Amino acid sequence: MTKKITETTESTYNNHPIMTDKEDGLSCNTMILNEIERQFEHAEETKSKIFFMRYDIRFPLNYELSNNDLFRTFQSAFMKNLSRRGLEPQYVAVREQSREKHQHYHVALFLDGQKTQSICDHIKTAERLWDRTLGLPERDNGYGLIDDCTVSRDGKPQVNGVMLRRDDPNYTVKKDDCFRRASYLAKTNTKGKAPKGQREVFSSRIPKLQISQ
Numbered sequence: 001m002t003k004k005i006t007e008t009t010e011s012t013y014n015n016h017p018i019m020t021d022k023e024d025g026l027s028c029n030t031m032i033l034n035e036i037e038r039q040f041e042h043a044e045e046t047k048s049k050i051f052f053m054r055y056d057i058r059f060p061l062n063y064e065l066s067n068n069d070l071f072r073t074f075q076s077a078f079m080k081n082l083s084r085r086g087l088e089p090q091y092v093a094v095r096e097q098s099r100e101k102h103q104h105y106h107v108a109l110f111l112d113g114q115k116t117q118s119i120c121d122h123i124k125t126a127e128r129l130w131d132r133t134l135g136l137p138e139r140d141n142g143y144g145l146i147d148d149c150t151v152s153r154d155g156k157p158q159v160n161g162v163m164l165r166r167d168d169p170n171y172t173v174k175k176d177d178c179f180r181r182a183s184y185l186a187k188t189n190t191k192g193k194a195p196k197g198q199r200e201v202f203s204s205r206i207p208k209l210q211i212s213q
Contacts, residue, residue, distance in 0.1 A: 049113025
């Protein structure tokens with residue numbers, strides 16, 4: 001039985017702003033929104049400061065494949081690298097297909113804000129690990145296949161890398177802005193196009209709450 005996908009065109013989800021447009025019929029997948037919210041809540045429980053950032057993963061032109069194996073290999077290596085540095089990474093990632101049927105991935109990442117405050121080193125590490133995963137020869141500036149999300153779709157500069165501190169009087173406003181940006185992963189118009197049997201949503205495992213007896 002195919003699991004029913006629930007969509008929303010409302011402007012907010014659980015009081016958080018999201019990227020929808022009811023008039024244009026642009027909707028978000030609530031299952032993905034739930035996972036984004038779940039990761040946010042776990043980050044708030046385990047990190048005194050949260051560093052939120054985004055990155056996108058693309059393939060070279062004419063690169064032929066359809067499964068998620070390379071993405072899984074890269075993402076595992078990247079998360080292990082961040083974990084070794086004590087950054088307690090959490091992520092939500094989605095696979096999408098472009099009009100040219102070329103797959104790519106969008107990722108929202110949550111890190112320990114006590115130990116990082118810039119996206120630069122993380123983007124460089126991601127570039128190096130992704131190039132290695134694809135078997136591309138090393139070169140100084142990489143191949144530009146990791147998008148640092150510092151330019152919006154309409155070509156305007158945008159901030160990537162937001163520090164969330166609960167003692168910040170603007171915490172709620174900043175968190176809502178991060179949630180809205182993360183909701184881009186939940187847009188439905190590019191979902192459901194992966195080959196049969198290929199997942200479109202990935203996320204960090206959150207340990208189950210231990211209840212003392």
